Amino acid sequence: MPTHLSRARTLVAVLMTSAVVLAGCSAPSLSVLEWSGYDKVDFWTDFHTASPNTKVKFEFGSSDADILGKFEAGYGSTDIVHFYTGWQQFYVDEGLVQPIDTSKLKNWDKVPDSFKKMGQINGKQYFLPWDWGFTSILYNTDKVKTPITSWSALFDPAYAGHISMWDDGPGAVTVSAYIHGWDETKITPDQLATIEKEWTAQKPLNKTYWVSEFPDLCNGIASGDVWVAYDWQGCYAQTLYDGKVPVAYANPKEGRNSWVGLYGISSKTSNYELALQFLDDKLATLSCTNAVTQFYYGCANQDVMKAVTDPVLIKAFSLDDPAILQHTNFTPLVTSAQRTAWTEMWARVKAATP
Amino acid sequence: MLGRRGSLRYLAVPPFLWLILLFVAPLLLAVAISLRPDSGPINFSRPWQLSTLQYQTIIDSPSWLRLLLVSAGMAFIVATVATLLAYPIAYFLAFRARERAGLYLVLLLVPSTASFLLRVMAWKLLLGSDGAINSFLIWIGVIREPIGLLLYSQAAVILTLIYVWIPFAALPIYAALQRVNRSHLEAAADLGSGPWTRFLRVTVPLSLPGVLATFFMVFIPTVGEYVTPSLVGGTGGIMFGNLIQDFFTRAGNWSLGSAMAVIMLALTLVLVAIALRVVNLRRALA
Amino acid sequence: MTIASPVRRRSSIGIGNTRLPLGPAYAVMLVLLYLPIVLLAVFSITANTSLSFPLKNFTLAWYGDALADSSILDAARNSLVVGTAAATAATALAFAVSLAVLRFRFRGRQLLLGLSAAPLVVPFVVLGVALFLGFNLLGIPRSLLTVAAGHSVVALPYAALILLARMVGLDPALEDAAMDLGATYPTTLRRVILPLLGPSLISAWLTSFIVSFDEVALANFLAGGDPTFPVYLYGELRFAQRLPVLIAMAVMLMVATMLLTLLANRLRSSRD
Numbered sequence: 001m002p003t004h005l006s007r008a009r010t011l012v013a014v015l016m017t018s019a020v021v022l023a024g025c026s027a028p029s030l031s032v033l034e035w036s037g038y039d040k041v042d043f044w045t046d047f048h049t050a051s052p053n054t055k056v057k058f059e060f061g062s063s064d065a066d067i068l069g070k071f072e073a074g075y076g077s078t079d080i081v082h083f084y085t086g087w088q089q090f091y092v093d094e095g096l097v098q099p100i101d102t103s104k105l106k107n108w109d110k111v112p113d114s115f116k117k118m119g120q121i122n123g124k125q126y127f128l129p130w131d132w133g134f135t136s137i138l139y140n141t142d143k144v145k146t147p148i149t150s151w152s153a154l155f156d157p158a159y160a161g162h163i164s165m166w167d168d169g170p171g172a173v174t175v176s177a178y179i180h181g182w183d184e185t186k187i188t189p190d191q192l193a194t195i196e197k198e199w200t201a202q203k204p205l206n207k208t209y210w211v212s213e214f215p216d217l218c219n220g221i222a223s224g225d226v227w228v229a230y231d232w233q234g235c236y237a238q239t240l241y242d243g244k245v246p247v248a249y250a251n252p253k254e255g256r257n258s259w260v261g262l263y264g265i266s267s268k269t270s271n272y273e274l275a276l277q278f279l280d281d282k283l284a285t286l287s288c289t290n291a292v293t294q295f296y297y298g299c300a301n302q303d304v305m306k307a308v309t310d311p312v313l314i315k316a317f318s319l320d321d322p323a324i325l326q327h328t329n330f331t332p333l334v335t336s337a338q339r340t341a342w343t344e345m346w347a348r349v350k351a352a353t354p
Numbered sequence: 355m356l357g358r359r360g361s362l363r364y365l366a367v368p369p370f371l372w373l374i375l376l377f378v379a380p381l382l383l384a385v386a387i388s389l390r391p392d393s394g395p396i397n398f399s400r401p402w403q404l405s406t407l408q409y410q411t412i413i414d415s416p417s418w419l420r421l422l423l424v425s426a427g428m429a430f431i432v433a434t435v436a437t438l439l440a441y442p443i444a445y446f447l448a449f450r451a452r453e454r455a456g457l458y459l460v461l462l463l464v465p466s467t468a469s470f471l472l473r474v475m476a477w478k479l480l481l482g483s484d485g486a487i488n489s490f491l492i493w494i495g496v497i498r499e500p501i502g503l504l505l506y507s508q509a510a511v512i513l514t515l516i517y518v519w520i521p522f523a524a525l526p527i528y529a530a531l532q533r534v535n536r537s538h539l540e541a542a543a544d545l546g547s548g549p550w551t552r553f554l555r556v557t558v559p560l561s562l563p564g565v566l567a568t569f570f571m572v573f574i575p576t577v578g579e580y581v582t583p584s585l586v587g588g589t590g591g592i593m594f595g596n597l598i599q600d601f602f603t604r605a606g607n608w609s610l611g612s613a614m615a616v617i618m619l620a621l622t623l624v625l626v627a628i629a630l631r632v633v634n635l636r637r638a639l640a
Numbered sequence: 641m642t643i644a645s646p647v648r649r650r651s652s653i654g655i656g657n658t659r660l661p662l663g664p665a666y667a668v669m670l671v672l673l674y675l676p677i678v679l680l681a682v683f684s685i686t687a688n689t690s691l692s693f694p695l696k697n698f699t700l701a702w703y704g705d706a707l708a709d710s711s712i713l714d715a716a717r718n719s720l721v722v723g724t725a726a727a728t729a730a731t732a733l734a735f736a737v738s739l740a741v742l743r744f745r746f747r748g749r750q751l752l753l754g755l756s757a758a759p760l761v762v763p764f765v766v767l768g769v770a771l772f773l774g775f776n777l778l779g780i781p782r783s784l785l786t787v788a789a790g791h792s793v794v795a796l797p798y799a800a801l802i803l804l805a806r807m808v809g810l811d812p813a814l815e816d817a818a819m820d821l822g823a824t825y826p827t828t829l830r831r832v833i834l835p836l837l838g839p840s841l842i843s844a845w846l847t848s849f850i851v852s853f854d855e856v857a858l859a860n861f862l863a864g865g866d867p868t869f870p871v872y873l874y875g876e877l878r879f880a881q882r883l884p885v886l887i888a889m890a891v892m893l894m895v896a897t898m899l900l901t902l903l904a905n906r907l908r909s910s911r912d
Binding site: 350 | 393394395396397411415417418420421475478479482483484485505506584587588589590592596597600601602603604605606607608610
Binding site for chain 2: 660662663665666669670672673674675676677679680683691692693729733736737739740743744746748752755756757758759760761762763765766767769770771773774777789790792793796797798801802803804805806808809810815819825826838839840842843846847849850853854856857860869870873874877886887890891893894897898901902905
């Protein structure tokens, strides 16, 4: 046994050294900090076809905060990062990203100006918008007879035990801000205390807090456990495709929320040109279309959105309603102190007995 | 020729080194992180400030500490019931299965190699409002409304955890029961004991190290459990581990998460020390 | 003291000869454990793309798809490699710890025992973050190796508890006898102790393997570009159409593990 152990130790040492060595000398490679599922080749297939020899490695984060934390702590080991609106300022303030040279992007003119602006900080184009979508209320029209017209439906005792809210403090603050007509970026401690009280009182009405759309929420809607839910349009499209449960996606009077997914290039990368090409190719027709048809998320390439003919997807993205963006609230930039306060508030809500 | 004494260093040193490098050192790093006042991402190039702000936040949130105690209570229930229910299984493996013990053991453990997530999805199919069990009970008229308790509740969490733990809980008990052999029981019979007395006064005490090992093996990690509550706990079945997980992965607040983990660690160690005092493990192990 | 007839005595103090339904208890547990597995297996051979009734027509296409899909196979292989490495390391270390703690007296004996059980108390995510930061500081790139290292630490307590529980009941006189007959200590361990530990070693190994195989929190932080199967599964579940293929692969992995451990069990008992 002792010799067995010492042999094992030598083996481990050899393996570790060779792993480190191998990591160093290899074909061109890119490292991307992504969300689960986005590593699928379909979503960067144009780049894969154009540069088949480049090895693209993906590491995963499970939330915007997680992604920022991993990117910053592992700064230098990742070339590209993918996160969602509201977090742009942190990356720029910490000097983690460098501006994107849009003159080198073939597909840049297909991106609408409003999306381009999402990725600009201090006038510089730091981020490339790629995926986007809405947040609203998804509801089962069999169980909910009157159409939902307000975010306050999430607090309605008529649906007690069948409501499902997203497990996210900032998301909860946003909903409350809409309902009360408060400015999301200027929530005072008193307002936050009210928000905490309201969501604590909502707990008995709430069946479960969902973390991921698929399979958490979509299965909940399909099984009949959840009737009313805070949701992006993914489950809306999925449920329409399944055809078993009749659902509708609300147009609340306070307005829907909209979010945009942004890609940034590390300021410490040694593969700038390669990263640029990767991002450009993501906006290309095939990669963008796959995001729409497989994820049911919108893509920043206008031509791709205009070419959508599937009636389910047209419904999901409200492509037939050009006025929708007029009363849609885009996710604003929020400070780190606010986020900390909001996530701690949410932890107290979850721990409370109402 | 390697004698017994000479072998000690090969036996004791590798585990020590392994644990110090891959466990103690990271743990100290986690404690260091918990003493940061900054709730944001870690940046080593910035000066490291020491502060007990995170611990202060925890003290200012009594609902979190209450949730920790509730979680410990749930863990206690799970550990006790799982140990009790695992004992007959272990007894069966040790004394009835004989040569087939290895086979029966493998059969018992193998379902746990299939993804937990998928297994729970399959159970949800049976336990949900439209699930098979509720549909059947409504059909035969026992209930009129679906039972909400089976899923998305604290009870669902406890039942699921017991269910998941029993195969593993049987293992240390089974290992310890192999110590009991015929001669012990024959001697007891010769002295006039009946079967139940022999069980209680010979078998059970001999298997006690295994029972204790099982109890702690189940209790300790269950205090910090988060996967099962997030899958079947719903709004009311949340445990302390969920808060820790949330602060790490959803809020990116590694400092507060580490502080909460340190508090949980401290409480668990206190509870274990109390339990060991009650049971006097040293005597059982000697 | 009366001497009852040998036959009656044998049966009345036989171990396990209780009238309690032990066999049925085991069987019930087995049924409950395999119920969801059977359900999953059923869905893996029907054309359903979601876990809901009614069942659509019978098909083996999902298994074919799974075997042809390189990303699923890679993830499965990664998990098998990591699980095997972690379980072997954890079991070997646990064996060393059990021997050292139960057969020797030395300073630090209690400490070693406590340290070996301590990873039970620490949430996986805390260890994951700490190891992530630690590896980063030391410049060690994240890879399957770092995941296996992390897993071996969290699996160690389980293996140790099982082996300790078994070894407590092992008579030290057996080792003494072997050494009196001229065997070195390593030989004694190999030819006397290891065979006696048999099923416990398998339990310890299998438990460690299971702890590693389905583990997500550590793997999320420590895996580099190669996902383990549960990490991969979680990502792929976003695509409803992928569910049946994933189930097929999960069933195949379970069957493979079962066959491998049954084989190991057969080899162990044939060597006696």
